[in-house]
Amino acid sequence: MNCTYCGTTLHPLFSAATVRCDRCGAVHHADGSVISPRMLPITTGLKMSPWMFAHTRPIEPGIYECKFRDVEPVLTLYWNGQQFMQVVIDKPVRCATLISWRGQWAT
Numbered sequence: 480m481n482c483t484y485c486g487t488t489l490h491p492l493f494s495a496a497t498v499r500c501d502r503c504g505a506v507h508h509a510d511g512s513v514i515s516p517r518m519l520p521i522t523t524g525l526k527m528s529p530w531m532f533a534h535t536r537p538i539e540p541g542i543y544e545c546k547f548r549d550v551e552p553v554l555t556l557y558w559n560g561q562q563f564m565q566v567v568i569d570k571p572v573r574c575a576t577l578i579s580w581r582g583q584w585a586t
């Protein structure tokens with residue numbers, strides 16, 4: 480079974496009712512149907528998503544909020560499809576201490 484959003488192969492446990500994609504964090508029923516809606520970059524007027532696990536990454540490029548273990552405020556960073564970047568100076572961010580990230584739910 481593959482993730483509906485990013486295409487990564489999912490490996491549900493035999494007895495598990497749900498499986499979370501290790502790439503994008505989307506949650507699927509073991510039968511393949513999607514539980515959680517698609518996450519988008521932050522825009523205006525959409526409901527914020529829950530915080531995602533640090534080992535997952537966004538699917539679509541754009542602005543996301545990120546929490547780090549050693550940085551107090553929540554940072555707004557740009558995901559370019561491969562890595563988080565500082566928006567103003569276009570410099571990659573080291574994600575060794577990334578705790579979680581979030582975007583907004585698609586409507």
